[in-house]
Amino acid sequence: MKYLIILALFSCIGNSFAQQTPAKKQTEAVTIVGATAHLGNGEVIENSLIIFEDGKLTQVMDATATKMQYRGKIIEAEGKHVYPGFIAPNATLGLVEIDAVRATDDEDEIGSMLPHIRSLIAYNTESKIVESMRPNGVLMGQIVPRGGRISGTSSIVQFDAWNWEDAVIKEDDGLHINWPSSFKRGRWWAGEDPGNKASKEYEKDILELSQFFTEAKAYLSSEPEKTNLAYEAMKTVFSGEKRVYIHVDGAKEILDVVDFKKEQDLKNLTLVGGYEAHKVIDELKDNNIAVLVQRPHDTPNNEDDDYDFPYKLAGILHNKGVLVALESSGSMERMNTRNLPFYAGTTGAYGLGKEEALKLITSNTAKILGIDDKVGTLEKGKVATLFISEGDALDMRGNILTHAFIQGREISLETHQTELYHRYMEKYESASK
Incomplete structure (x- = not known):
């Protein structure tokens, strides 16, 4: 019994400090609509439509100038910003x-x-x-x-x-x-x-x-x-x-x-x-x-x-x-x-x-x-490595990511630091009640 407890303890410690499990391969198309897209080549699309599937960007365009059919998972991103990784x-x-x-x-x-x-x-x-x-x-x-x-x-x-x-x-x-x-x-x-x-x-x-x-x-x-x-x-x-x-x-x-x-x-x-x-x-x-x-x-x-x-x-x-x-x-x-x-x-x-x-x-x-x-840029045919931010990603106040994708796979944004943040935020919120 003692050994089982020790094993369980080490398992918990390992899980709390291990890196996030890598995301699975993209199996469903993703459509991001309404965000301000910063293409990385100096161009900006204020109301963008971005679609990617099988890890590749298939559409990057102005949403107001097209009747393109949305595909797969739809992410409504009005008021947010999209950047290449x-x-x-x-x-x-x-x-x-x-x-x-x-x-x-x-x-x-x-x-x-x-x-x-x-x-x-x-x-x-x-x-x-x-x-x-x-x-x-x-x-x-x-x-x-x-x-x-x-x-x-x-x-x-x-x-x-x-x-x-x-x-x-x-x-x-x-x-x-x-x-x-x-x-x-x-x-x-x-x-x-x-x-x-x-x-x-x-x-x-x-x-x-x-x-x-x-x-x-x-x-x-x-x-x-x-x-x-x-x-x-x-x-x-x-x-x-x-x-x-x-x-x-x-x-x-x-x-x-x-x-x-x-x-x-x-x-x-x-x-x-x-x-x-x-x-x-x-x-x-x-x-x-x-x-x-x-x-x-x-x-x-x-x-x-x-x-x-x-x-x-x-x-x-x-x-x-x-x-x-x-x-x-x-x-x-x-x-x-x-x-x-x-x-x-x-x-x-x-x-x-x-x-x-x-x-x-x-x-x-x-x-x-x-x-x-x-x-390096958001362009049709390139690898879908990109992210969505609530604001200006070059500013500490606006760089707040809501979604991130590497090769079309949606990755976790949790880290050891964010885990500690949530842990102590919960502690002090409980103490203040």
Whole structure:
């Protein structure tokens, strides 16, 4: 009897902390009528009719201009808003659960040149942090490894799955490189001046990176006796199938990245961070380089920057013709990724406007990641990954989801946090009576 009680106790604990069970495959058509539809490409339909079945959008149109027959389950959404699912690039979601518990940290591997490391196979679909993205409309993400000079290979997933095989949208989409800095901060604990000074290792670090690329090309053009997994992983980089993401901030470093792109004949290259990208806009446009801009809710890096420069950077680049999206790496990045829509809302208030800002977490992100044929906008034929919000989803006050769908499947919006909210709300409501 004692053992049965213990077993039941553990079962209750497990159920209270487990992720929501993934939704079943869509079996019935869904019609959303009357909502303001924000298509993700800058267009808005005030009174929309959206139909999807078998996981795909079949109709996206103005409800007042059609007599289209409604199909399946009908959701009356007058006064509400419909958006394509938001996409979080350069995220470590599902790779780390608790920072202080080493066994839950799979974001980094030992070594420097690690193109063969694949984040996808370490992605934890049961993560409670991943689950907490969904109530804010963040339904997809690019899962990226960290560390080393070449961190490894990312993959793109959706956030409602039993395992990584079910979650994947695009497998091994990109290679991630941490570009060296031309400056280093003095180590005060070693008696050095704590200010910035030129790095003596900068040119050496770039040379080592170039040498790795050269050696990989030589390996792939020969018939080696032994397999080198790191070099083998570079094959799709040189062919252009795998995109290259270079994490870099300084203007000088960005110009060196441009030279590196030409030297290595890299076809698809994107900057991640790009804090000083506004200083080299012409070079970025001439070389067709997109930028995943760091999150705007941050303080300026330099003493002479405008106090609101991080808010304006995405707008400056976008308005000058650079393809831009938002990423959220940095302090507490996994938890803060749920704030992605509010980052976009801030950029909208500082030079972009709401519909252009929406592109930074939908269609622009999909284009940069190479998945715009599937997601990123509400268009006929695309995957039905979308949500309904009571108000403006880029505003904390309006981002209140009533329904969310991934691949046409209606997903749960309950999380560990919402369970605690309901639990303590009931406690205090009872106490006040």
